[in-house]
Each structure stands twice: as C-alpha cells, then as structure tokens.
Amino acid sequence: MSIDTRPAAPQRTSSVPRRMRSVPRPRRGTGNPVAGIGSLIWLVIVLVPLYTLLSSSLMHQDEALNGDPLAFPTDPTLDNYTTVLDSGxxxxxxxxxxxxxxxxxxxxxxxxxxxxxxxxxxxxxxxxxxxxxxxxxxxxxxxxxxxxxxxxxxxxxxxxxxxxxxxxxxxxxxxxxxxxxxxxxxxxxxxxxxxxxxxxxxxxxxxxxxxxxxxxxxxxxxxxxxxxxxxxxxxxxxxxxxxxxxxxxxxxxxxxxxxxxxxxxxxxxxxxxxxxxxxxxxxxxxxxxxxxxxxxxx
Incomplete structure (x- = not known):
C-alpha cells in the first residue's frame, strides 16, 4: 500500500480583491414626470368643478348670475340648503x-x-x-x-x-x-x-x-x-x-x-x-x- 506524498493542489482564489468586488445595489425607482404632470392636470380637472359646485351653492342668486363662478362667495350663506330641505x-x-x-x-x-x-x-x-x-x-x-x-x-x-x-x-x-x-x-x-x-x-x-x-x-x-x-x-x-x-x-x-x-x-x-x-x-x-x-x- 503506497502513500501519496504529493502536496495538495492550491485552491483557486479570485484574482479580484475582495474590497474591489462590486456589490449589486438596488436600483432606485425613477420618476415619470409625464405621468405626474398628467395626474396633476386630471386632478385640477376634477377639483375645479367640485369647487365651483360648493362655492356657488353658498352664493346669493345675484352673485351666482353676475359674479365669477371661480371666486369664493363674498357673503357665504346656507339659505340655499335651507330652501332645499324645506322643499321635500x-x-x-x-x-x-x-x-x-x-x-x-x-x-x-x-x-x-x-x-x-x-x-x-x-x-x-x-x-x-x-x-x-x-x-x-x-x-x-x-x-x-x-x-x-x-x-x-x-x-x-x-x-x-x-x-x-x-x-x-x-x-x-x-x-x-x-x-x-x-x-x-x-x-x-x-x-x-x-x-x-x-x-x-x-x-x-x-x-x-x-x-x-x-x-x-x-x-x-x-x-x-x-x-x-x-x-x-x-x-x-x-x-x-x-x-x-x-x-x-x-x-x-x-x-x-x-x-x-x-x-x-x-x-x-x-x-x-x-x-x-x-x-x-x-x-x-x-x-x-x-x-x-x-x-x-x-
């Protein structure tokens, strides 16, 4: 029985130093400016009619007919809601x-x-x-x-x-x-x-x-x-x-x-x-x- 006295083969190591190995970093999500602008435009389109609806319901009749519909009522009143509730x-x-x-x-x-x-x-x-x-x-x-x-x-x-x-x-x-x-x-x-x-x-x-x-x-x-x-x-x-x-x-x-x-x-x-x-x-x-x-x- 013969014994193998040859030296063991050296293990291969990476030629790249450990400190130079790049660690993959998670990518940060990139924003979509076109989608953001489109969402902002759509939000304005939705909110402007709602604002006009609420503000006009608080106006007097003459102000609603002759005033700016986008302006806030100068003298807000709840008489219109009272009129509606009293009408069934x-x-x-x-x-x-x-x-x-x-x-x-x-x-x-x-x-x-x-x-x-x-x-x-x-x-x-x-x-x-x-x-x-x-x-x-x-x-x-x-x-x-x-x-x-x-x-x-x-x-x-x-x-x-x-x-x-x-x-x-x-x-x-x-x-x-x-x-x-x-x-x-x-x-x-x-x-x-x-x-x-x-x-x-x-x-x-x-x-x-x-x-x-x-x-x-x-x-x-x-x-x-x-x-x-x-x-x-x-x-x-x-x-x-x-x-x-x-x-x-x-x-x-x-x-x-x-x-x-x-x-x-x-x-x-x-x-x-x-x-x-x-x-x-x-x-x-x-x-x-x-x-x-x-x-x-x-």
Whole structure:
C-alpha cells in the first residue's frame, strides 16, 4: 500500500480583491414626470368643478348670475340648503335610500347562488346558461323601456318604488354575476374537496366557504348596485308619476322648474344628494378595487 506524498493542489482564489468586488445595489425607482404632470392636470380637472359646485351653492342668486363662478362667495350663506330641505328633499332622500337598499339585497340574494352554480357546475348547459345570462351586459335599458313599461303596468306596479327596484336590480345582475364568478373561481379546489369529504352539502359549501372567501367581490357588487340605484334616472322618469314616489335624480330634475333660475338652490340640492353616496364610497373604496381586480379569476 503506497502513500501519496504529493502536496495538495492550491485552491483557486479570485484574482479580484475582495474590497474591489462590486456589490449589486438596488436600483432606485425613477420618476415619470409625464405621468405626474398628467395626474396633476386630471386632478385640477376634477377639483375645479367640485369647487365651483360648493362655492356657488353658498352664493346669493345675484352673485351666482353676475359674479365669477371661480371666486369664493363674498357673503357665504346656507339659505340655499335651507330652501332645499324645506322643499321635500328628505322625502326624496328616503325614497332613494329604500330603492338602493332593496336593490342591493335583491342583487346579492340572486346573483351569489347563480355565480356559485356557474363556477361549480362543469356541464355545457351551465356554461351556455351563464353566457346567455351575461348577454344582459350588452342590452341597454333604453332598448327595452317600452316592453318594460307594459310589463310593469300588467303587474300592477306602475307608480311605485317596486317599479324602480325590480328593473334596476335586473340590469345590475349581469355585472354582479360576472364579478362574483371571477371571485369564486379564486377559491381553492382543495377546500371544496375537503368539505365534500366531510359530508358538506353544496348549500353548506356556499355559505361556509364560498361566501366568506368572496367578501371582496360581494362588497364590489353591493357598491355597484347601490350606485346604479342611486344614480338611476330613466326608470324613475318612465315608471313613476306621483310626487311621493320620486327619488333624488328625478327630484333634482324637477327642482329646475320649481326654483326657476335659482342656480344656488339647485347646486345645493346636488351637493346634498352627492354626500351620502360619496361617504359610502370613501368607506368601501378598498373593497371595490380589490373586488374588481378579481373579476378575471385565475
């Protein structure tokens, strides 16, 4: 047995001194001046009309007609808001709130099960029904207002709040199903299989798994439906007639005739009608964005 007495080969070392080795540094994000200028311009475009709306609602009639609309009122007054509140504005606000809440409830109760069935059922019939249902996105309300008017009249719902609620919910449902189906597709298939192995029924999987994990999409649908009901004008105009069933959009339209050329009073009514829905948007804007990001599914 021979022993190798040759010296071990020296280990290779880098020829670059350790102190001269460059350490990669993270790149700092470079700003986009074009995007910044564009955002600033867009902010000005949005804020100037809002400022004009608020400042003009605090002006007197002669100042609003003859003064500079961009100037701050010389003698701010709240008389215009008092005039609006004394002209039945709270009744309009109450009717609009009832329509919005009822529309949201109907859309959620009907669209959540439909989206769940469309996601969990793999048959061609279910896929065809889902695509047919989404055709409602391409149908404008103006195209079906005449048959809708006749249908509401046959049902005995003309000149009632239900005449506004039912069509508004029907036209909001296609988008609601689209958003909810995209959100429910993000739920892991393994979770459904685990609950099925535990003996859970489809209804239990819907309420205990799909609904809790789809809160973002449900919030988006609720906000979207509320906005549709709050800003709707065509259905209240065609399907209602009496003053006790008027909503805000139709009431603002009639304020133009009621106040004549009292521009500050009309603008004050617009400000009061925007505040509630704007407050809801500020509270739920994060859920709205998160839900819209999940529309496409995985």
């Amino acid at each position: 504005f709270l009744s309009l606000l109450g009717n609009t709130a009832v329509v919005a809440v009822a529309t949201v409830v109907l859309v959620l109760v009907l669209s959540v099960p439909v989206a769940y069935v469309a996601v969990r059922t793999r048959s061609r019939l279910s896929s065809l029904a889902f695509r047919t249902f989404l055709l409602g996105v391409a149908i404008p309300a103006q195209a079906v207002i005449v048959p809708l008017y006749l249908l509401i009249g046959k049902m005995g719902l003309y000149d009632s709040l239900w005449a506004i609620i039912l069509p508004t919910a029907a036209f909001a449902m296609p988008v609601a199903v689209l958003v909810l189906s995209g959100t429910m597709r993000d739920v892991s298939e393994e979770m459904y299989e685990a609950m099925a192995l535990d003996g859970a029924s489809p209804l239990r999987m819907l309420w205990q798994l799909a609904v809790p994990l789809s809160k973002g999409g449900i919030s988006t649908v609720a906000i979207f439906s509320a906005l549709q009901a709050w800003n709707g004008f065509l259905f209240p105009l065609i399907l209602t007639q009496s003053e006790e069933n008027r909503v805000l959009t139709l009431g603002l339209f009639t304020f133009m005739t009621q106040f004549g050329v009292n521009i500050p009073a009309v603008l004050a009514a617009i400000v009061l009608s925007v505040v509630p829905i704007f407050a809801v948007y500020l509270v739920a804007r994060r859920a709205l964005v998160d839900g819209l990001m999940g529309v496409g599914g995985k």
